[in-house]
Amino acid sequence: MKILVSVKRVIDYNVKVRVKSDNTDVDLANVKMALNPFCEIAVEEAVRLKEAGTASEVVVVSIGPKPCQEQIRTALALGADRGIQVETEEMPESLNVAKLLAKVIEEEQPGLVIMGKQAIDSDNNQTGQMLAALTDMPQGTFASEVKIDGDKVNVTREVDGGLQTVELNMPAIVTTDLRLNEPRYASLPNIMKAKRKPLDVKTPAELGVELKAHTKLLKVTPPAERQAGIKVASVDELVEKLKNEAKVL
Amino acid sequence: MAILIIAEHDNRTLKTATRNAVTAATQMGDELHLLVAGSNCKAVAVAASEIAGINRVLLSDDLAYEHQLAENMGKLVAEIGKDYSHIVVPATTSGKNFLPRVAALLDVAQISDITAVESENTFQRPIYAGNAIATVESLDAIKVISVRSTAFEPAGNGPSSEISELNISCDCKLSAFVEEVVAESDRPELTSAEIIISGGRGMGNGENFTLLEQVADKLGAAVGASRAAVDAGFVPNDMQVGQTGKIVAPELYIAVGISGAIQHLAGMKDSKVIVAINKDEEAPIFSVADYGLVADLFDVMPELQKQL
Numbered sequence: 001m002k003i004l005v006s007v008k009r010v011i012d013y014n015v016k017v018r019v020k021s022d023n024t025d026v027d028l029a030n031v032k033m034a035l036n037p038f039c040e041i042a043v044e045e046a047v048r049l050k051e052a053g054t055a056s057e058v059v060v061v062s063i064g065p066k067p068c069q070e071q072i073r074t075a076l077a078l079g080a081d082r083g084i085q086v087e088t089e090e091m092p093e094s095l096n097v098a099k100l101l102a103k104v105i106e107e108e109q110p111g112l113v114i115m116g117k118q119a120i121d122s123d124n125n126q127t128g129q130m131l132a133a134l135t136d137m138p139q140g141t142f143a144s145e146v147k148i149d150g151d152k153v154n155v156t157r158e159v160d161g162g163l164q165t166v167e168l169n170m171p172a173i174v175t176t177d178l179r180l181n182e183p184r185y186a187s188l189p190n191i192m193k194a195k196r197k198p199l200d201v202k203t204p205a206e207l208g209v210e211l212k213a214h215t216k217l218l219k220v221t222p223p224a225e226r227q228a229g230i231k232v233a234s235v236d237e238l239v240e241k242l243k244n245e246a247k248v249l
Numbered sequence: 250m251a252i253l254i255i256a257e258h259d260n261r262t263l264k265t266a267t268r269n270a271v272t273a274a275t276q277m278g279d280e281l282h283l284l285v286a287g288s289n290c291k292a293v294a295v296a297a298s299e300i301a302g303i304n305r306v307l308l309s310d311d312l313a314y315e316h317q318l319a320e321n322m323g324k325l326v327a328e329i330g331k332d333y334s335h336i337v338v339p340a341t342t343s344g345k346n347f348l349p350r351v352a353a354l355l356d357v358a359q360i361s362d363i364t365a366v367e368s369e370n371t372f373q374r375p376i377y378a379g380n381a382i383a384t385v386e387s388l389d390a391i392k393v394i395s396v397r398s399t400a401f402e403p404a405g406n407g408p409s410s411e412i413s414e415l416n417i418s419c420d421c422k423l424s425a426f427v428e429e430v431v432a433e434s435d436r437p438e439l440t441s442a443e444i445i446i447s448g449g450r451g452m453g454n455g456e457n458f459t460l461l462e463q464v465a466d467k468l469g470a471a472v473g474a475s476r477a478a479v480d481a482g483f484v485p486n487d488m489q490v491g492q493t494g495k496i497v498a499p500e501l502y503i504a505v506g507i508s509g510a511i512q513h514l515a516g517m518k519d520s521k522v523i524v525a526i527n528k529d530e531e532a533p534i535f536s537v538a539d540y541g542l543v544a545d546l547f548d549v550m551p552e553l554q555k556q557l
Contacts (some may be wrong), residue, residue: 129323133323139350214388217383230541242540
């Protein structure tokens with residue numbers, strides 16, 4: 001069985017984000033970029049399924065301008081077999097990404113698609129579900145456990161009240177939550193090896209997808225700052241303030 | 250055209266998050282319809298019909314919707330929603346699960362997790378874990394929107410509206426419900442609690458959370474945790490407050506042994522009053538706290554319990 005993993009290039013999660021002074025967007029100039037953490041978990045899960053003998057090939061795909069090839073190489077160094085970049089001038093909206101991925105799925109015919117539940121830049125949490133609808137596949141979102149059994153996959157999902165398990169017919173789409181696994185570090189020999197693994201570049205036109213704008217970003221502003229309050233010296237003072245000043249007890 | 254809101258429920262009770270979504274929807278238009286899709290969920294529809302501002306409740310009672318499977322819900326909502334100007338859902342794990350399918354089936358964008366309504370087609374939403382706020386205009390005929398509950402007050406009750414039963418069964422047979430393991434607790438749910446007391450890595454281990462539980466029981470509070478405490482294995486993930494966990498905004502939030510990583514602050518900084526208890530006076534949590542107490546939590550918690 002072939003597994004397709006999609007990955008996104010995003011700002012490194014340790015970097016403090018700053019809004020541009022003209023409020024058009026956040027400032028990404030000279031900022032460290034990385035593989036989206038949820039996507040890294042998706043790559044790890046696919047590689048583990050290959051190591052367990054469940055999967056035969058792991059194909060990683062990323063959509064965006066040329067630099068996203070770095071993140072494809074990272075995924076290849078973690079153990080994916082080959083890469084596909086769909087080259088676009090800018091990062092397309094989720095629905096366009098889902099349409100491009102749907103075409104890649106049509107060509108590659110994977111048995112399972114694994115992707116992150118959301119990217120830490122746009123925080124949309126929607127591409128996986130959109131892709132599932134476009135390909136008419138079942139979905140297991142926010143996965144904390146994935147168990148393949150014949151032509152079905154059981155996915156345990158992190159939901160508001162606890163954990164929910166669903167059984168999906170394959171091919172299916174799984175989106176990862178934080179506790180699915182702990183991704184490995186790429187070893188130096190594997191980083192070297194990754195440079196020689198195949199990486200195809202395609203365009204939206206080749207895939208027959210027309211990118212359409214569905215939203216317009218009007219402005220980006222910093223969030224309202226919360227002012228630091230006061231320090232209290234003791235539990236007595238704290239309880240007194242909460243009762244008489246804040247009136248919340 | 251009217252606005253369609255999808256109710257969050259468990260077939261027995263209507264979840265409060267629905268009421269927050271209704272408040273957001275009232276800022277987008279006047280004619281509000283509320284869909285209750287589930288199985289044996291008539292009681293939910295009756296409760297929903299009493300929400301102020303709702304003009305009509307649509308009830309879709311069918312086994313296919315018993316567990317709100319995304320495949321079936323997506324199809325149903327897209328089918329009903331194609332005649333509406335807005336489709337509005339609370340951004341709970343259930344709403345987040347099926348709503349993007351609706352958007353894709355209708356070939357429109359989804360605007361996730363909105364925190365403010367500027368006009369019927371322009372919305373604010375947090376990006377980069379709340380470190381920036383984007384103002385986004387929808388260019389689509391149908392606006393598909395999920396609402397961050399903590400940003401809107403819950404709608405109250407008003408005159409009852411009419412309940413119309415629909416007969417649309419969408420059973421895709423692509424997926425099946427296996428089981429749900431619900432965390433049992435006598436305490437309130439994190440997302441609806443008035444008071445929350447959360448522990449971080451400073452708690453040291455899972456047993457020490459009983460210190461928080463004892464205080465919580467005196468206050469009728471919910472108990473939460475930071476991602477650091479969850480990752481360290483002290484407590485289960487459903488207790489996690491933060492960008493990747495639950496977003497909360499109670500009247501009072503007490504952070505105990507929590508340093509205040511960006512990802513945690515993103516989940517609780519809209520709380521009305523924030524108390525931080527930490528022995529490290531440099532901890533970033535103090536920069537958002539209304540009341541900070543620099544002290545060892547193992548001295549403070551027993552004392553606090555005594556004083557309440």
